[in-house]
């Protein structure tokens with residue numbers, strides 16, 4: 001794992017071998033490489049700064065272990081600290097019993113992958129013996145309702161929509177009213193993409209949240225997001241009190257530092273990662289794998 | 298504000314400002330090194346230093362006044378590509394809206410035959426904008442849709458054909474090869490087409506934008522970038538690294554979800570926005 005970084009560190013720490021203790025001075029070049037790696041992975045700058053300070057503090061004064069290459073010793077510490085930062089991991093959807101209706105709400109910026117992720121979760125729930133109902137609450141993007149219907153048909157999952165309706169809050173309320181009748185035990189709300197600085201649309205999302213009281217509100221975040229991840233995640237969390245995050249488009253070569261940024265500002269667990277356009281491309285989030293990826297596996 | 302000594306702390310504050318823009322490690326360390334070697338020990342204001350970066354970046358990001366290269370005769374073909382959800386289809390609607398307002402007749406090609414309701418999405422736009430659309434049958438190869446769209450453009454004597462493509466990650470070899478095929482099929486009708494290959498980049502994208510730009514350019518010779526979703530809080534600074542490392546210029550920016558939410562890329566505005574927090578005055582005087 002993260003061989004490039006490890007190689008760089010091995011040469012940065014060459015002179016350290018057999019020396020007594022780690023100090024800020026003798027680790028400087030090595031730590032600079034770690035910092036570079038995190039920044040190139042798009043971890044938020046203030047978070048990187050804090051992280052480097054914490055890790056340095058922990059490392060300083062530690063004995064250089066005879067049994068290990070000092071670079072391995074430092075990398076081990078950093079890796080473990082990254083894993084800790086992304087934990088505790090909780091992949092559960094916290095579903096109620098089948099006799100009740102659990103409501104899940106997807107929200108996020110435009111194009112992050114909400115509608116596709118609704119389908120992926122619906123598929124997963126159906127496979128586990130649940131009866132999901134997907135709700136087309138995006139009345140904004142052209143053909144958003146059609147998109148959810150196509151996905152529903154592909155999966156054999158019921159989709160609730162009301163093409164005449166202008167207010168998504170009404171659509172969601174109506175869907176919840178009918179959920180039981182339609183035999184559903186989980187309702188997944190597909191909301192429109194919106195910017196966290198769009199007060200009107202954020203207000204609309206809060207109205208859905210207040211009236212439908214979703215048991216779980218998930219922020220769907222594009223895994224390729226850069227430094228802005230902290231801004232949007234913070235705003236969505238303040239508006240909704242998120243319960244989890246889903247990181248999409250992780251099938252490419254993005255290092256995914258947004259995972260740390262988002263976790264840092266919201267404190268909520270990252271539940272899943274999206275790993276493809278197909279509706280089975282959803283995996284549970286693993287902090288250890290993610291840490292490896294961020295360090296440049 | 299008050300002048301300050303350029304020391305390590307000053308350089309560190311500079312980094313904090315620069316990294317927030319997504320300009321990327323190499324571009325930023327280059328700027329910081331330059332300040333460190335040329336100006337260390339001098340007393341300056343942060344605004345003065347920022348003004349010098351702004352001047353340089355504005356020059357780097359400069360572009361021609363009319364970013365679309367139109368065919369000398371016959372139709373102009375514009376192919377639009379990019380990763381999933383970047384804003385391709387919406388940007389096509391915006392570009393069509395602009396070109397139509399300039400009196401051009403347009404044919405859109407619904408080359409995304411993969412994503413759920415992608416064709417319906419472009420169909421709605423074509424109706425709203427009152428422009429012609431060519432779609433493929435279910436499961437049609439995107440290259441054949443692109444071919445037919447260009448054919449339609451030629452036969453109806455329309456001015457511009459804009460071809461939409463499905464979103465794809467730049468690491469997906471098969472899908473990148475498919476994109477090359479689309480381009481080749483367009484060339485069967487017009488050898489020098491597509492005249493523009495525009496890569497749509499989401500302004501919130503971080504360092505992955507560099508690999509997007511280089512891989513798409515390798516597959517289809519991109520001619521420029523459309524920087525979409527610049528209406529949020531992200532500044533799209535990765536285009537600076539892309540310009541330096543891949544050489545692709547930004548041509549247009551998207552600033553909303555409506556057809557009119559679109560502007561010519563303006564380097565001065567862009568650079569001002571990158572450092573808006575500093576509140577330094579315009580680069581014009583720098």
Ligand SMILES: Nc1nc2c(ncn2[C@@H]2O[C@H](COP(=O)(O)OP(=O)(O)OP(=O)(O)O)[C@@H](O)[C@H]2O)c(=O)[nH]1
Pocket residue numbers: 108109110111112113114115116117138141144191192193194220248249250251273274275276277281381382412464466
């Ligand atoms: N490669 C890849 N593509 C994905 C993934 N998740 C979603 N996509 C694609 O990303 C694009 C946008 O997905 P949507 O589900 O429409 O996104 P959205 O958030 O609902 O978009 P809006 O409703 O417009 O805000 C589509 O092309 C999807 O196929 C993923 O995990 N990997």
Ligand SMILES: Nc1nc2c(ncn2[C@@H]2O[C@H](COP(=O)(O)OP(=O)(O)OP(=O)(O)O)[C@@H](O)[C@H]2O)c(=O)[nH]1
Pocket residue numbers: 110111141193195379380381382383384385386387388409412415462463464465497525526527528529550551552553554558
């Ligand atoms: N705020 C904002 N939203 C935008 C902008 N451009 C596009 N969008 C939104 O982003 C989402 C995705 O846009 P699309 O045009 O469908 O993106 P795409 O690249 O065609 O997506 P795929 O075909 O699925 O890969 C939609 O909700 C658009 O309305 C923009 O400039 N600003």
Ligand SMILES: [K+]
Pocket residue numbers: 500501526527528529530531532533
């Ligand atoms: K933005």
Ligand SMILES: [Mg+2]
Pocket residue numbers: 114115116138141144190191192193
């Ligand atoms: Mg959607």
Ligand SMILES: [Mg+2]
Pocket residue numbers: 385386387409415461462463464
């Ligand atoms: Mg599209």
